Amino acid sequence: MSLAALKKQLKERGLSQTGEKADLLRRLDIYAKGELHKLSDGRNACALKAGELRKELAQRGLPCDLSIESRDELLARLIDSLKQENGGSAGGDKQSGEVGGGGDGVDGGDDDMLAVDVARQVLMLGQGGDYDSLLSLAGARVSRSSPFAQLRKNYLNLARLIHPDKLSSKFNEATKAFQELVRAFEALSSPEPPPAAETGKRAKAQGPALARSNANCFRTRVFCPRCSAEWATADAGVEKYEYNFMMQGIKTFCCARCLCEFGCVTATHRCPLCSKPFEYHPNDYHRMVSCGNAKCKGEFGFWLYPVPPRVEKGLRDELKKQQEAAMKSREAAMARLQRAQRKAPSWSAEQAKKQAEKLFVRGLIDSCPRCGFEPPRSEADSDSLKMHLDGCTDARKHELHRRAVRDAEEAATKKRAREDAQGEAKNLAAWQFLGGSTESMWLLTDTQLAKQCELRGVNVEGKDRDELLAALAAATNRKALTDGGQTGASAGAGVSTGLTVDSLPSNLHSMNLRQLKSVCAAHGIKPKGTTPDEVIKELERAMYGSSEPLLLE
Ligand SMILES: [Zn+2]
Ligand SMILES: [Zn+2]
Ligand SMILES: [Zn+2]
Structure with missing residues (x-):
């Protein structure tokens, strides 16, 4: 064709x-x-x-x-x-034109052979430094300028295929191959060469290096998603460097016109080359991208402004406090939800409707639950409300009202989903800005934690939050040991916990036992204490040195 x-x-x-x-x-x-x-x-x-x-x-x-x-x-x-x-009923859906698609559901002998072959190639290409070809082994041909989404897709396909959990019994260099894969993905998807993995044990938790060139970069235009007013125009009095924080997803801002709060995930972005809207992801901030609109072919990057050190320091402190507060409120909300679920009676739609009607007649709901009619306040006595309800039998009106309610619910769901996405992006960006270390992963939401596991090849099944944190800490320590030869010498003395003032919450004493345990897990420490004070003592001992490091065996 x-x-x-x-x-x-x-x-x-x-x-x-x-x-x-x-x-x-x-x-x-x-x-x-x-x-x-x-x-x-x-x-x-x-x-x-x-x-x-x-x-x-x-x-x-x-x-x-x-x-x-x-x-x-x-x-x-x-x-x-x-x-x-649909029970896969309709047969013959295999189209002759079917194209591509990574191998799903690999199992059985042949596929093991395939996986071992691919793992060998990954190892060879990785050691040769040919990351483009390595990551192109599955899916589309990719390079450093490919969109993050495509790189990630290829990476995940390969990770699924050659994961050491599946392969180590058949290929004794499975772990090494997997590490090469991770390295390739990090190298191609990160903005400038040395990816965090190469620079050793992140000596200072100073956040990702911000120095990079602005060649072919633009200060792209950002618009309020509600009223379409442009954000941070020249006369708005917003510092230039705030653009960095907006685009990294670290901060959200209020629209100067309609006061709606938005961030880079919820905002509308326009391509600097063709001015058409495009979908932006904070991971694209340090990359060269194309806008994806049919007639626009060029690539562009996003301007990076210098940030005064005092602003950066202030922001780091603020972000840490914000994310700690967010973590606590997530936990509280979860606890409330669990309590509510325990108490909630099984309530049928019919019962709910009856109840709403009773509340309406008593004047406790403003509009008729059947048709949406809102009686004027002055006439809202229970007799007239009862009369309305008795006469409210117009099926067409009921249907219209049902639709209106459903539309409103849908709109609310969509809005919540967008806000959730912004919150998640901010959580990830804040963690990265604070140094992006395993030790500070206790700040991450469950969703972000699961994504980090996915990226590092840690199996998430059946693990709770603390177990995930411990597994990530263990995976990072293993990597540090296999990466640098010199670390091997000190390995006998115990693996570093990476405990620093930066990796700990700003106020340990404001945390409850559960939260403290998460902090321990992220540092690979298994606390023996059963009260917050005991656990805090253990953390302090681990940080300021002690004869018996409390590590996971
Ligand atoms: Zn607005
Ligand atoms: Zn464009
Ligand atoms: Zn009615």
Whole structure:
């Protein structure tokens, strides 16, 4: 099929026509599958808007981050899941034009052979320093300028295939190969060569090096997602360097016009080359990217302003306090939720409706739960309300009201999802800004913690938060030991816990026992104490030196 014919077909189906030929073929293929396995409302999943798609995926517990994976990727996943829901009934959905796709579900002897072969190649290419070819072993051909999402996808495909958990019994250099893979991913996805792994044990927790060139970089324009006013225009009195913090996702700002709070994940961004909106992810800040709009071919980066040291120091202290407070409130919310779930009676929709009607008649709900009618305050006595309810039988009005309620709920869900995404981005950015060390991972949300595990090849299944932190600490220590020869000498004396003033919370005494245990786990320490004070003593002893380091065996 010619490119023009392909584009015509896509256009007829209302699909995007951007991308390489292989992408277009794949998109058509996904559409065809979507026709076989439709959504419950009878639509093809390809017709979903971004927000709807995210919601459908989230409802099924599937990854739904459009900033990490492409829309096609997510659609394919959703349609797969629809297929399973429909019992995979409709047969013959294998299209002749099916393209690419990494090997899912590898099991059995042949696949072990494949995995060992790939691991050998990874090792060889990694030792030769050919990271481009290494990371291109799975998925599309990639290089340093590939979008972060693509690099991550290739990385995850390979990681799944050659993970030492699966391979070490068949290939005795499996761990080494995996480390090469991690190194390649870090090298290609990080802005400037030496990735954190190469610079040794992060001597000073000074945050990532900020020095990089501004060649081909722009101060891109950022707009309020609610009122579309431009953020930080020349006359707004915002310091230039605030742009760094906005784009790294470290800070959120209030719109000067409508006062809505937003950050780089929720904001609208415009391409400096073609002025069209594009999707931005904080991981792109130190990279060269293209905006993805059909006619815009160039690459660009994001301007990095020098930041006065006192501002940076102040921000670091502020961020640490903020994230500690956020961690505590997450925990409190979780506890409340668990209590509520224990207490909540099983409540049917019918019961809920009856209750709402009773509350309405008593004037405790402002609008009629059936039709949405809002009686004027003066007439809201229980007799007239009862009369309204008795006469409220117009099915069409009820349906309209139901729809309005559902739309409002959907809008609220979408808004919450965007805010959650911004919160997650800020959490990650703050942790990175504070040095990005394993020891300070206790600050991370569960979602970010799981992502770090994924990146480091730590298996998350069946582990609680503290176990994950301990596993990450152990993985980092192992890596430090295998990476640098000189560290081997001191290995007998016990593995460094990396405990520093920076890696600890600003006020240990404000933390409860659970939180302190998380802090210990992140440092690879297994506390013996059973009260906060005892655990704090242990941490202090570990930091200021002691004869018996309290380490995980
Ligand atoms: Zn605004
Ligand atoms: Zn552009
Ligand atoms: Zn009514």
